Amino acid sequence: MAGSTLRDVARRAGVSIRTVSNVVNGSVPVSDELRVRVQAALDELDYRPNLVARNLRRGRSGMIALVVPELDVPYFAELAREVITAARTHGYVVMLDQTDGDGERERELLGRESRATMFDGLLLSPLSISADELRRRTNRVPVVLLGEHIFNGSFHHVAIDNVAAARDATEHLLGLGRRRIAAIGDQPYSTGETAQLRTTGYRQALERAGLTVDEELIVPTPRFHRHLGAEAMERLLALPEPPDAVFCYNDLLAIGAMHTLARAGVRVPDDIAVVGVDGIQEGRYSSPSLTTVAPDKAAIARTAVSTLLGVIDGSAPAPTEAKAPHRLLVRQSTVATPAD
Structure with a gap:
C-alpha cells in the first residue's frame, strides 16, 4: 500500500507504534514472535521508511561526499557510479567533488567546518595531503580514504594491492x-x-x-x-x-x-x-x-561505504586497511585471439 505509515503497520500487526519503530530501526530488541508479526505487516503494506525524517531525528543529513582527483578520468567516474549504488542501498545520497590533485584544495576540504556540516561522512581519494596533515585537520567529519596514497594504518583505507x-x-x-x-x-x-x-x-x-x-x-x-x-x-x-x-x-x-x-x-x-x-x-x-x-570497483565501493557508515554511527573498529580484489582481463592488445 503506497504511503503506508507506522500507524498502519501497527494496526495491521496488532502492536504499538513504538514496537513497529523498534523493529524498523533495530534500536531496541523485541521478541522473535513480535519481529515476525511486524515484518509480515511491513511486507504486506509495502512500508518504506521516511529516510529524511529518520536522518533529521538522528541529527544527520543523509548525505555522504565522494571526493576524487579528477571526475573526468573514467576510472573515477566508474567508481563514483558504484559508490552511488552502494550508498543508495543504505538510504544515503552521494555528493561529488574533485580536487584536481591539488594539495591546497584537499586541505581546504578537510579544514572547513562549514562544509563538513553538509554531509555525514567523506570518502576521499587524496593525492597530495600527508597523513600528518590529515591528523591535524580542524573538522571532525568521519573519513574513509580511497586509493593508494600510503597512510600506514592511521585511517580507514580501501585500496587494491x-x-x-x-x-x-x-x-x-x-x-x-x-x-x-x-x-x-x-x-x-x-x-x-x-x-x-x-x-x-x-x-x-x-x-x-x-x-x-x-x-x-x-x-x-x-x-x-x-x-x-x-x-x-x-x-x-x-x-x-x-x-x-x-x-x-x-x-x-x-x-x-x-x-x-x-x-x-x-x-x-x-x-x-x-x-x-x-x-x-x-x-x-x-x-x-x-x-x-x-580492480573490483563494486567491492571497493561497498567496502568503503559500509566502513564509512560504521565510522559515522560509531560501530567501526580501529582503522583498517582493506584490500579489494583484482583480476587480469586478457584481450587483443596482448593476445590476438583471446579466449574472452
Whole structure:
C-alpha cells in the first residue's frame, strides 16, 4: 500500500507504534514472535521508511561526499557510479567533488567546518595531503580514504594491492615470451605512491624471471592521461632497441600508447604487446581491445561505504586497511585471439 505509515503497520500487526519503530530501526530488541508479526505487516503494506525524517531525528543529513582527483578520468567516474549504488542501498545520497590533485584544495576540504556540516561522512581519494596533515585537520567529519596514497594504518583505507597488480600484468607479458618490457607511468616523488608501488611490482616480476631491469625502459609521467601515454611511447620507439611489450600504469596511458603505435605502423600485439590497469569500459572497446588488470570497483565501493557508515554511527573498529580484489582481463592488445 503506497504511503503506508507506522500507524498502519501497527494496526495491521496488532502492536504499538513504538514496537513497529523498534523493529524498523533495530534500536531496541523485541521478541522473535513480535519481529515476525511486524515484518509480515511491513511486507504486506509495502512500508518504506521516511529516510529524511529518520536522518533529521538522528541529527544527520543523509548525505555522504565522494571526493576524487579528477571526475573526468573514467576510472573515477566508474567508481563514483558504484559508490552511488552502494550508498543508495543504505538510504544515503552521494555528493561529488574533485580536487584536481591539488594539495591546497584537499586541505581546504578537510579544514572547513562549514562544509563538513553538509554531509555525514567523506570518502576521499587524496593525492597530495600527508597523513600528518590529515591528523591535524580542524573538522571532525568521519573519513574513509580511497586509493593508494600510503597512510600506514592511521585511517580507514580501501585500496587494491598495487604491487601484486603490476606484477600480474608484467608476468602476463613475460608468459607470452616478451623480454624487453617497458613501463610507462612512474612518478618518483612524494605524491606518486601509486606509481611507485606499480614500479615495484614491475621490477619484482622482471627480477623473478631472472631479467635485469633496463632503467631506460621506465618512462615517468606526471599524470595518468592519454596524451602522456602517447608521448611516452614516442620516446620508447626512438630508442635504438625499442621494447617488445609495454606495461602502462593505467588504461588511459595504454590507450595513448596504442594511439602512437598505430600512427607509427607498429602492430599490436605482434610487434609490441600492451597492458594497462583499471579495467575501464573504454579499454573493452578500443582497437585492439585492451588487456588490463581490473580492480573490483563494486567491492571497493561497498567496502568503503559500509566502513564509512560504521565510522559515522560509531560501530567501526580501529582503522583498517582493506584490500579489494583484482583480476587480469586478457584481450587483443596482448593476445590476438583471446579466449574472452
